[in-house]
Structure formats: structure tokens, C-alpha cells
Amino acid sequence: MRTGKGVEWAMHTLLNLAWLGDGEPVATAQLAAGHDLSASYLNKQLQQLVKGGLLESVPGARGGFRLARPLAAMSVLDVVLAIEGDAPLFRCTEIRRCGTIGERCPDAGFAQPCAVKVAMGRAEAAWRQALAEQSLADVQAAADEHAPTVGAHVRQALGHG
Amino acid sequence: MRTGKGVEWAMHTLLNLAWLGDGEPVATAQLAAGHDLSASYLNKQLQQLVKGGLLESVPGARGGFRLARPLAAMSVLDVVLAIEGDAPLFRCTEIRRCGTIGERCPDAGFAQPCAVKVAMGRAEAAWRQALAEQSLADVQAAADEHAPTVGAHVRQALGHG
DNA sequence: GAAGAATTACTCGGATACTGCGTGTCCGAGTGTAACGGG
DNA sequence: CCCGTTACACTCGGACACGCAGTATCCGAGTAATTCTTC
Numbered sequence: 193m194r195t196g197k198g199v200e201w202a203m204h205t206l207l208n209l210a211w212l213g214d215g216e217p218v219a220t221a222q223l224a225a226g227h228d229l230s231a232s233y234l235n236k237q238l239q240q241l242v243k244g245g246l247l248e249s250v251p252g253a254r255g256g257f258r259l260a261r262p263l264a265a266m267s268v269l270d271v272v273l274a275i276e277g278d279a280p281l282f283r284c285t286e287i288r289r290c291g292t293i294g295e296r297c298p299d300a301g302f303a304q305p306c307a308v309k310v311a312m313g314r315a316e317a318a319w320r321q322a323l324a325e326q327s328l329a330d331v332q333a334a335a336d337e338h339a340p341t342v343g344a345h346v347r348q349a350l351g352h353g
Numbered sequence: 354m355r356t357g358k359g360v361e362w363a364m365h366t367l368l369n370l371a372w373l374g375d376g377e378p379v380a381t382a383q384l385a386a387g388h389d390l391s392a393s394y395l396n397k398q399l400q401q402l403v404k405g406g407l408l409e410s411v412p413g414a415r416g417g418f419r420l421a422r423p424l425a426a427m428s429v430l431d432v433v434l435a436i437e438g439d440a441p442l443f444r445c446t447e448i449r450r451c452g453t454i455g456e457r458c459p460d461a462g463f464a465q466p467c468a469v470k471v472a473m474g475r476a477e478a479a480w481r482q483a484l485a486e487q488s489l490a491d492v493q494a495a496a497d498e499h500a501p502t503v504g505a506h507v508r509q510a511l512g513h514g
Numbered sequence: 515g516a517a518g519a520a521t522t523a524c525t526c527g528g529a530t531a532c533t534g535c536g537t538g539t540c541c542g543a544g545t546g547t548a549a550c551g552g553g
Numbered sequence: 554c555c556c557g558t559t560a561c562a563c564t565c566g567g568a569c570a571c572g573c574a575g576t577a578t579c580c581g582a583g584t585a586a587t588t589c590t591t592c
Contacts, residue, residue, distance in 0.1 A: 193437050194444055196536060199362045203447060203469045203491045219564065230451035233538055239566065252545035253563045268472050276354050283355055287365060291389035292510040301500030308364045311429055311492045312356075319480035327443030349453040357575060380525065381572030400527065414524045490561055 198237040198275045201229055205238065206246065206271065207332055209262045211346040216251075217256035222350055237275060244274025263332055269323035281319070282312035359398040359436045362390055365409065367432065368493055371424045372507040378410075378417035383511055398436060405435025424493055430484035442480070443473035463514065 205223050212218065220238060223232035238257050238327040246266055247257045284306050288294050346350060373379065374484050381399060391443035399418050402408040407427055408418045449455050496503060498509050 193354065194440055194442055195354045197444070197446065198435075198536090199443065199473075200446060200448060200469065203478035217564095221564090222450075226452045226454040227448040228455070229448065230538060232540075234532095235565070236538090242565095249565060250545095251563095251565050253547050254578090255546075255564045257565090268476070279355055281355055282360065283358070285358065285361060287361060287388040287390065291385075291387045293369065293387040293507055294389070296506045296510055297500065297503060303505060304499035307492050307496035307499065308361065311487050311496065312360075314487065315429070315480050315483035318483035319476050322476035322479040326472050326475065328423055328583090329480065331468050334471065338465035338468065339458065342458060342462060345457045346454055351384075359575090375558075378525095382525090391577060394576065396526070397528090397577090410526060412524095412582095412583095414522090414586050416525045418526090486518050506533095 193281070195272070195276060199272055201227070201234055202237050202241055202271050202275050203268075203328075203331070206233070206241070206259070206263070206266070206328055207335065208346050208350065209247075209257070210328070210332055211343040212350055213347070215258055215285035217254070217258045218350060219256040222256070226346070226349055232351050241271070241274050244270065246274055260331070262328035264327050266328040267324045268326045268328065268331065269320055271328070272323055280313070281316045282309070284312075289333070302336060354442070356433070356437060359401070360433055362388075362395055362430050363398050363402055363436050364429075364489075364492070365403070367420070367424070367427070367489055368496065369511065370408075370418070370420050371489070371493055371509050372407070372504040373511055374508070376419055378415070378419045379511060380417040383417070387507070387510055395400070402435050405431065407435055417500060423490070425488050425490035427489040427491065428485045429487045429492065430481055432489070436440060441474075443470070443476045445470035445473075 197324055204227055208223065209218060220235040221231045223229075223238075224234045238247060238249075242249050242257070246260055247255055247262045249255070286306065287304055288308075289298075289302060365388055369384065370379060381396040382392045384390075384399075385395045399408060400410075402445055403410050404498070407421055409421045410416070410418055447467065449467055449469075450458075450463055
């Protein structure tokens with residue numbers, strides 16, 4: 193079990209757009225070249241971010257993608273949900289109701305949710321909360337602290353002109 | 354991104370062995386029939402639990418699997434790690450170092466860990482901690498509280514004689 | 515009747531196919547831009 | 554010189570292949586129980 197690489201691609205792309213600063217749209221090819229990614233596949237991920245409301249797409253010549261709102265208003269959870277969907281990590285198929293054991297139990301016992309599902313749900317809730325507590329601005333700030341020049345390098349690589 | 358169904362199967366199987374109580378080994382076919390699962394595939398998952406030290410296997414006639422230690426000494430995390438492996442949820446491929454952006458940055462900036470990786474790691478740590486804090490005995494207790502008769506039904510379905 | 519050896523039946527364990535999702539790629543619809551011609 | 558029109562180039566967006574991990578299955582190695590023979 194692991195997240196798709198689309199999450200990593202989306203995170204870095206969003207940060208790059210923020211470092212770029214100006215609200216000008218950037219084409220997928222530019223963003224992909226920035227980290228040596230497949231432009232077509234990155235485009236698919238960015239479309240997911242548009243559907244999730246994190247990006248705006250600008251069609252036509254000199255079009256591309258631009259941030260829909262400041263990084264401070266985006267949580268890491270927003271990115272994960274936009275890319276991976278909101279399906280739960282643990283899928284309960286209610287096997288407790290099946291087989292020689294499940295069929296022997298009275299229906300009354302199944303009124304309460306599955307204890308296994310509840311236990312897994314607690315952990316998943318903790319995961320989601322930790323993701324929701326971190327905004328992309330926090331991540332950007334951490335990166336800037338580690339390497340203060342990264343913003344300038346992004347503008348050099350992706351800047352218009 | 355979601356966990357395989359092996360986790361759900363393993364959790365319920367471990368609980369059933371605990372409800373059964375006696376240290377007698379139970380064959381895979383019995384355990385599988387308990388929740389209408391594929392015996393062959395369940396066997397593969399149980400082998401993982403043996404490798405993880407949660408179960409003991411008894412070969413030969415009237416053999417099967419038995420708990421390696423009490424449920425109170427097993428965390429939910431132990432089960433997840435035994436089945437899914439200890440690979441991280443988020444895999445950082447260090448794309449920050451590649452492409453027109455990465456190649457432009459000085460190596461000094463890469464001495465610190467990737468900020469995206471750190472953010473994801475925090476959430477994953479919260480997830481693992483929440484899983485580690487819950488023992489299988491806790492899960493069993495919750496199930497018993499919801500349906501106090503489930504233990505008796507398991508013994509009826511899987512009991513020896 | 516008891517002990518021991520051969521047989522049998524049953525179980526785990528790993529090696530072998532199949533399926534679905536993540537991954538990767540391609541081409542068409544749509545739009546802004548730029549060139550071009552006319553007033 | 555300015556404006557409307559036309560053609561163009563560029564971009565997004567979704568539809569189309571590929572590969573790998575999760576899923577599912579089967580058969581062989583190994584062991585305990587059983588049975589039979591012998592003392």
C-alpha cells in the first residue's frame with residue numbers, strides 16, 4: 193500500500209507555481225521540464241488538481257495552469273484528496289457477516305459498526321488530521337529555510353523571459 | 354491508495370483465534386470458512402503473520418495456526434506491518450534534484466531532507482502511532498461490548514467437537 | 515496386550531496464473547495570438 | 554494608419570495502451586496420527 197507518485201508531482205508543482213509568484217499561467221511542458229517528468233502524465237494529475245479546486249486552467253496559446261488560491265489556504269490533505277480521491281485507506285467489506293461465524297451471529301450484533309473498521313478509522317483520522325494541519329505555505333516555508341535560493345532558481349528556470 | 358484486503362482478513366482471523374481460547378491449532382480451511390474466504394489466499398496472509406511473529410504454524414495432521422502471544426501484546430500496527438510490509442505510504446523519489454529546476458540548485462540545498470517528504474512523514478508517523486496505540490485486545494473488547502455473544506458463536510463454529 | 519514400523523491422511527509452504535489499478539502515451543477540441551488584407 | 558477577418562500555433566482535456574502489484578489458485582514437501590504386524 194502506497195500513494196501514487198502523482199502526489200509527489202503535484203506537491204512540487206504547486207510549490208513551484210507559488211515560487212514563480214506572478215499570476216501568469218504556466219504550461220504543463222514547462223512544469224514537467226522543471227523536474228524531468230512526463231508532461232502528458234503530469235497533465236493528468238494537474239487536471240485532478242483543477243477538479244479539486246486547487247488550480248485554474250487557462251486554455252489557448254500562452255495558456256497553462258495557475259494557482260486557484262494562495263498556498264496558505266491549501267492543506268496537504270487537499271492535495272492528497274484531489275489526486276488520490278477520498279476513498280478510505282482501509283476498506284471494510286463486512287466479512288464479519290459472512291461464513292459459518294457471521295451467519296451464526298444474530299443481526300442485532302451487526303447494528304454497531306465493525307470494531308476492526310473503527311480501529312482502522314481512528315488511525316486514518318489521525319493521518320488526515322496531520323495532513324490537514326499542514327498548509328502548503330508551511331511546506332514552502334520549510335523548503336525556503338533549508339535552501340533560501342530555491343525560489344530564485346525556480347524563477348530563473350520557469351520565469352517568463 | 355488503499356490497504357489490501359489481507360489486513361481485514363488477518364485482523365478478523367486473529368480475533369477469532371483469540372475467542373476460540375484454547376491453544377489448539379486451527380486449520381486454514383476452518384478459519385476461511387468462518388468468514389467465507391478463499392482458503393488458499395488466506396493461507397498466504399497467515400504465512401505473513403507467522404513471519405511477523407504473530408502466529409505459530411503447526412504442520413501435520415490436526416495442525417494449523419495458533420496465536421504466538423496474547424492479543425494484549427499485539428498492536429494493530431504489528432498486523433499491518435506483517436501483511437503490508439514496512440514500506441512508507443509516501444515514496445519520495447527526490448524529483449527536486451532533477452530537471453531544469455533541480456539541476457540549477459546548488460547541492461548544498463539538498464543536504465536537508467525534502468520538505469514534502471517531511472510533511473508526508475509527519476502524517477504517516479501519526480497514522481502509525483494511532484495504530485500502535487491500539488492493541489488487538491482493545492479491538493476485541495470493543496467487539497465484545499457491541500455483541501457479547503460473538504465469542505460463543507465463534508466457539509460453536511470453530512470449536513473442536 | 516504392547517511396542518514398533520510402515521502407511522495414510524492431513525496440513526503448511528511456496529511456486530504458478532489471472533485481474534485490476536496505477537502508469538504512461540497519444541490525438542482531438544478549443545482558444546488566444548498573430549498575420550494579413552481591406553477600408 | 555486602423556480595424557475586421559482569417560489562418561495558425563499552442564494549450565488543455567479526455568480517450569487509448571502498457572506494466573506491475575495485488576489477487577487468486579494449485580500442487581508438492583513434511584509431519585502427526587493411525588493401522589497393521591510382530592513379539
